[in-house]
Amino acid sequence: MIRLNRRPLRGAVSALAACLATLVAGAVQPAVAASADPDGERVILQTPAGDLSGVALDGVRAFKGVPYAAPPVGPGRWRPPAPAPQWTGLRDARAFGPACVQPTPRVQTIYSADLGRTSEDCLTLNIWTPSHAETAPVIVWIHGGALVAGSSRETLYDGSRLAAEGVVVVSINYRLGVLGYLAHPALSAESPDGVSGNYGLMDQIAALKWVQRNIAAFGGDPRNVTIAGESAGGLSVMYLMASPPARGLFAKAIAQSAYMISTPELKTARYGMPSAEDAGSRLARTLQAPSPRALRSLDAQTLTDAAALAGFSPFGAVDGKLLPGQLVDVFDRGDQAPVPILAGFNSGEVRSLKMLAPPTPSSPTDYERTIRGRYGDLADAFLALYPSSDMGESILATTRDALYGWTSERLVRSQTALGQPSFLYYFDHGYPAADAAGLHGFHASELPFMFGMLTRTPPLWPKVPDTAPEKGLSDAMVTYWTAFARDGAPGGAAGVSWPAYGDARRFMRFDTTPHPAERLLPGMFELHDRTMCRRRASGAQPWNWNVGLASPILAAVAGAAPGDCG
Structure with a gap:
């Protein structure tokens, strides 16, 4: 048994979205039950939160299922x-806690697996730390899953490899779905701030505060915390960057396959979406539970399944407190956290998320007619990027770029404008099993590589071959990510330096090996930024999955150049 007595340091939305939320319940993001903990030497650690018993193995200590907040059950639900x-x-901190309650899966995908037990008593986190860490950089990982599904216990998120490289890794659970993001006028009336919803975001902030109070006892530096996440985890990273209550709780950010979509406002219908409170009221009527008391009396799993079937789509709500404005507005004003960022996306994002893409028209002529009718004076630019000559690929690329590509470049541009080091990547790696399944560079496929967990993928995931090139790419990505967490710059893994985005619009391309380049997908960012600007100017159109063939008719911007946000 190892006993450590270190004294802790002190101080320093749309129908398509609803469809997605239903399909991804336990499916779109890796949802893998933890395997049995490996044998290791028992380790005791004193922390401000209390004494913990974990395990030490191969120079890494692990502490799991540690509560960072009280269980949000009974009267604590929606508070x-x-x-x-x-x-x-x-x-005893040798086993993961339960996952947060989420809809019962109804489909099988490459991401599907058994999550194990779920519970409302789920606000726990896990820590992997080098055995002799002293003021080590910290990565706080926020899992994806459309804010509907997922868990910190997923095997892809095992932090032991990153910890072996000198980083303390913390993975967190947070409330999901209707339990994490329901807004309702009566719930707002209960709040001293007059707001409701955003409970999952509040959980993430509470976890970051726990890290500030406790991480020094694990050898981490509370002044050098990087928030990181993929997909809805990347969306959460942007929410935290925009949220005033989260300011000062982190020093860097990593956003992988994030999407800067429009989000409901708490009390006002805007951008083609009902207010978050109205959406919550409608759901409560559908569930025949119109009051908070009635809603709190419902079984958590029954409530969660019913809400998903009713089309409830969880998103952060613009409430003036947790989220002061639409993400695009906050970032345009430069009011987001002024921190270094690493952001990027994958070449085949939508290959495994085809429910996000509209059907292919019957002919190239129909495709072009539809695009011209919807995009007007922007249609030529659209068709140059997404031609009718290969409609299937163009449709996939449109959705990929409008969601993930545009967001990634907007993030690095925004942080560059604040004078912060900013780094863009494009993951275009394929391997035999993925390519044979038509899943080259699919959504989340970078995760096994950047976590160094090539053998810890879900059961139906295309298996990564056990070859030197695959391990070499993973080693490079592990080195880049840990260097960014340590220094705010990813450095030069495998002898290849990753340049900042800057005026030359540089990025790192990951295919068989990493190599730097300039101007990713020329014209992509400009087109989708113009599209967003016009929708925002109209005040009546959301910007999310309704792109390309599914786009509303875009209005011209009077008195401005095409796409000028004014």
Whole structure:
């Protein structure tokens, strides 16, 4: 048994979206039950939160299922997270806690697997730390899953490899779906701030505060925390960057396959979406539970399944407190957290998410007619990027770029404008099993490589071959990501330096090996930024999955150049 007595340092939305939320319940993001903990030497650690018993193996200590907030059950449902009770004695931290309640899966995908037990008592986190860490950089990982599904216990998120490279890794659970993002006028009336919804975001902030208070006991530096996430985890990273209550809780950000979509406003219908409170009221009527008391009396799993079937789509709500404005507005004003960023996306994002793309028209003529009718004076630019000569690929690329590509480049441009080091990547890697399944560079396929977990993928995931080139690419990505967490710059893994985005619009391309380049997909960012600007100017159109063939008719911008946000 190893006993450590280190004293902690002190101080320093749309129908398509609803369809997605239903399909991804336990499916779109990796949802893998944890395997049995490996044998290791027992380790005892004293922390401000209490004494913990974990395991040490191969130079890495792991502590799992550690509560960072009180269970949000009973009267605590749909309230801000309360402090976790201080435990007495020694807490066993060798096993993951349950996942947060999420809809019962109804489909099988490459991401599907057994999550194990779920519970409302789920506000826990896991820590992997180098055995002799002292003021090590910290990565706080926020799982994806459309804010509907997923868990910090997913095997892809095992932090042991990153910890072996000198980083403390923390993975967190947060409330999901209707339990995490329901807004309702009566719930707002209960709040001293007059707001509701955003409970999952509040959980993430509470976890970051726990890290600030406790991570020094694990050898981490609370002044050098990087928030990181993929897909809805990347969306959460942007929410945290925009959220005033999260300011100062992190020093860097990593957003992988994030999407800067429009989001409901708490009390006002805008951008073609009902207010978050109205959406919540409609759901409550559908569930025949019109009051908070009635809603809190419902079984959590029954409620969650019913809400998903009713089309409830969880998103952060612009409430003036947690989220002061639409993400595009906050970032345009430069009011987001002024921190270095690493952001990027994958070449085949939509190959595994084809429910996000509209059907292919019957002919190239129909394709061009539809695009010209919807995009007007922007149609020529659209068709140059997404031609009718290969409609299937163009449709996939349109959705990929409008969601993930545009967002990634907007993030690095925004942080560059604040004078912050900013780094863009494009993951275009394929391997035999993925390519044979038509999944080259699919959504989340970078995760096994950047976590160094090539053998810890879900059961139906295309298996990564056990070859030197695959391991070499993974080693390089692990080195880049940990260097960014340490220094705010990814450095030069495998002898290849990753340049900042800058005026030359540089990025790192990951295919068989990493190599730098300039001007990713020329014209892509400009087209989709113009599209967003016109929708925002109209005040009546959302910007999310309704792109390309599914786009509303775009209005021209009077008195401005095409796409000028004014």
